Amino acid sequence: MRDVAIISFAQTPMRRRVDELNEVEMLMPAVHGALAQVDMTIDDIGFTCSGSTDYLAGMAFSFVSTLDAVGPWPPIQESHVEMDGAWALYEAWVKLQLGEIDTALVYAYAKSSPGDLPMVLTRQLDPITMGPLWPDSVSIAALQARALLDTGRVTEGDLAEVAVRSRRDALANPNAQLAWDRGLDDHLAEDYLVAPLRRSDCPPITDGAAAIVWAAGDEARSKVDRPAWIRGIDHRIEPIHLGLRDLTVSESTRIAAEKAGVADGPVDVAEIHAPFTHQELILRQAMGLGGSTAINPSGGALCANPMMTAGLVRLGEVANRISAGTADRGVAHATSGPCLQQNLVCVLEGDN
Amino acid sequence: MFVDQVDLSEARAPTSVRRKLKPVLLWSAVTDTTQGAGAGEILSAPLIIEYPFKRTTGPVIGAFLTGLRERVLIGSRAEDGRVIVPPAEFDPVSGNDLTELVEVGPAGVVTTWAWVSAPHAKHPLDRPFAWAQIRPDGADTSMLGAVDAGAMENMQTGMRVTPVWADEREGHICDIARWIPESDGGNA
């Protein structure tokens, strides 16, 4: 495969609601931030790809007007996925493999605040046998959490540890929406939101945007000292019906991690897109990530969960750590659908 | 500063259709952004998206809904012999058509559950209840349902539950009004 690297990443501050900006206004700082960091404009970009979904803000074709943020004039090579931006990044990676272009811009955004997000997400479910019951996304995740607890492999205390560590790590992340330093006991003293999940086991609802710039080979080396090279990337899906899956494991993540080569070397850092605490535990096991790996130093999706964007942010957070030299080899993960239905795994490395 | 959380508590009751634009002024409370100049007062307006979807079912899901109307649960037999409910139209592993439908349950076992202490207005029950994955007798997979168990203490994985059928049934997932613990009255 051709050597391709993430050379720039920018995100907006993640917030509960960004009322004062429309989607294109919210997106522009991320896009221009990512380009400016490597002294580029859209004229230097070979291919642009974005991820978003119409259902969040309730508006069909919302990606059409947000394209204005990049200034697609003269006309550009561009595409859009109705998926998390991590998959837009995958499409751009495929495009870069063809060898015809050397640079790509990937962005993603979400304004979830106009709608009732846990109910909006019920529209992803089987529209005949599940959707009419309106099982909100927190309840669906709680079914998975209970199944995991029932195995005896983990306890509610283990869930609490994920929450406590993530919010504490987020204190160092200026873009985090939630960050605090609280003890396990404080967490466990909370009432259940939807048992067995407590409020702090759940992600916030987030408005925000992020953008990444890619470059191949020498173009990447000319732009940054230490590009974050993609060494492997893969994604897999499972059926939507919860009854057709073992909810306590993530088979699709396991396959994707194997294809991406996670186990081929030590992993210094992993950014895992686990919106709910128990999901981090399932995903760590699926990817075989052990004690020597720093998990979600940004605070992860528990600290900011912009839909369709949080997966792309995971890639950017790992790339930033590799480019800064604080990690040599890292894993980024993105998820989509109820209870970790679809998963993407990417292995990134710096030059030694 | 870090106070925002999951927003279930903001659940609104259904309102009558308000398609007409009725903007109100929202005072922007957030000024800690470096983005935008800030127009100060931001306009806000409701939009309700409401479609009268009419979905064609195909023969397999149609049979499942027919069963609900007739107060029976229907599953499909997968290539590996498992009985799947609601019936899969297609083998979940190979993707091939599944055509053998069988009757299961209707009583079954809770395989996992979650307790909702503050139901949303759209939820099937207006009092605290449990979402559960329920594996009907004779089936190898589970389906989603709302269990009316009174209190969280009455729920546990492995418990037996049975459906309470709606009086008026039309071939719809809501023909199962709710599930109840079998100990609360069997085939009520």
Place this chain on the structure above:
Amino acid sequence: MAEIVLPPSIRDVEPVRSVRTPAQLDYEFTAGDATTRFLNGIVNKRIIGQQAPGGRVYVPPRGADPELGQPTPIDVEVAQVGTVTSFCVVNLQFYGSVMEIPYVSALILLDGADLSIMHLIQEIPADQVRIGMRVEAVWRDDADIEPTFESVRYFRPTGEPDDVNVRIPGEGHGTGLGSWVGGVAPTEAVIRNPRTGQGGTTEGGDA
């Protein structure tokens, strides 16, 4: 598809073939910065656009200049008079519409703006509307003014002579697309790049 084998209990009843699954979702929209500025202008019966660094004026503004990909930071008021750049005559009643048919939906380039808006033309028979016709905004009664562009009920002829030289957006570089058949394919250089200032067979049609 192979024949479905049904269990006895539902073999002899009328099968379900479709199901109604109505779904309602509630959203609370906010307008964003640029649109709020525009609608605040409407409440005062003024039409406010925004100007991009390159000079383009967008009405209604959406906060970004799509050519530069940059914010449009300067509020500018444009005229309530403009020129019809194209239109269609509608002979069908659409959802939610209470228009008397036929009616005219037109692209109107307001004086001072760089992009046509779409609005209705009234007070003239539909078959007399023309490209180049000068029109002016007609507002609702003061009491009915709301922060929506529908507070401009429609546009009507001003009676001025037609502007036969109206710049129709996009036509400026039309000639650059020519000569395909002769074997010369168009390139990006046909138009001026607003960021670099390079290219362009005309000054972006600004003339």
Place this chain on the structure above:
Amino acid sequence: MGKQRVAVVGIGQTKHQATRGDVSMAGLVREAALRALADAQMTWADIDAAVVGKAPDFFEGVMMPELFLADALGCTGKPLFRVHTAGSVGGSTAIVAAQLVQAGIHERVLTVAFEKQSESEAMWALSLPIPFTPPLHAGAGGYFAPHVRSYIRRAKAPDHIGILVALKDRQNGLKNPYAHLHEHDISFDSIKDSLMLWDPIRYAETCPSSDGACALVLGSERVADAAAADGRKPAWIQGTAMRSEPTLSAERDTVLPLGGALCAADVYRQAGITNPRKDVDCVEMYVPFSWFEPMWLENLGFAEPGEGWKLTEAGVTALDGDLPVNMSGGVLCTNPIGASGMLRFAEAAMQVRGTAGDHQVDGARRAVGHAYGGGSQFFAMWVVGADKP
């Protein structure tokens, strides 16, 4: 590794109609996919990955419906990808799928595009009054009709061109058993006398709203060579291109969009086409309103600006003409929005494989598939040929 060769080795589509009341959404998608697999002599197990395309999720009221269709598409444990680029999506979906093979990532990729508009009501889904957004007074036709008027004015085209296109496409559709509209008694006069919906666009010059799906199996050179050795001709992909431009730009030409022209120039360069009028045997282009045929003929370099309508008038674009356009009957006969672009790409591939049945162009060896979307600002095209590139 560089760019690998890729070919279409399987093509399938549903019978298209206003309401496919006999199948579920999954059943609709599978009807097309199973036909494509059968055509490729493959089973679900042979497929490495699937790429799904459709237009706005509001049409069916399922958010990201590819998630719930994962097992219907035989994708358990496999990669499944979803593309959405407005009306051009069927074309761009096929391109994304082709690139997975060209990049050497997969050998056999299934791509499916669909729309089941009957589950809701498409016109309504598109005309929801979004707060603070100026209303579209007359639906999609009201948006495009002024552009058509601009074209007529600029090209000095006579009024009957739109009627000729509609008549040709509807008659071509009679030869296509999958087409939604089969209007046996269509005539020049019946089109001329139909309601002038959005003057200058008549009712009979507009596309229908359809339920339907289209699927393609794309194979690597090895897979395609094996098919060819077995007597099943592949359609070799000789070039693919996409371009986007802003909706609202003062520079934008909505009659001859620069994005469309650049997209065409790019795809011709890849395919070694220097004179499209001469080097292309037939074209399947996205014409939802009849007047877009002459507009796209000019935009895609088949005619000089202002001259496209003369090709239509002279019968050049007829099925037996020198440059047949929309042999299948096109979007004017069949319009499951998300699939409409892929149907264009599929028809181009059928032509060079020689499998287009009654609407086959004799000796077609190189064909163009074209799709556009949004307010004429998203473009996707491919060139397919009987010959290996």
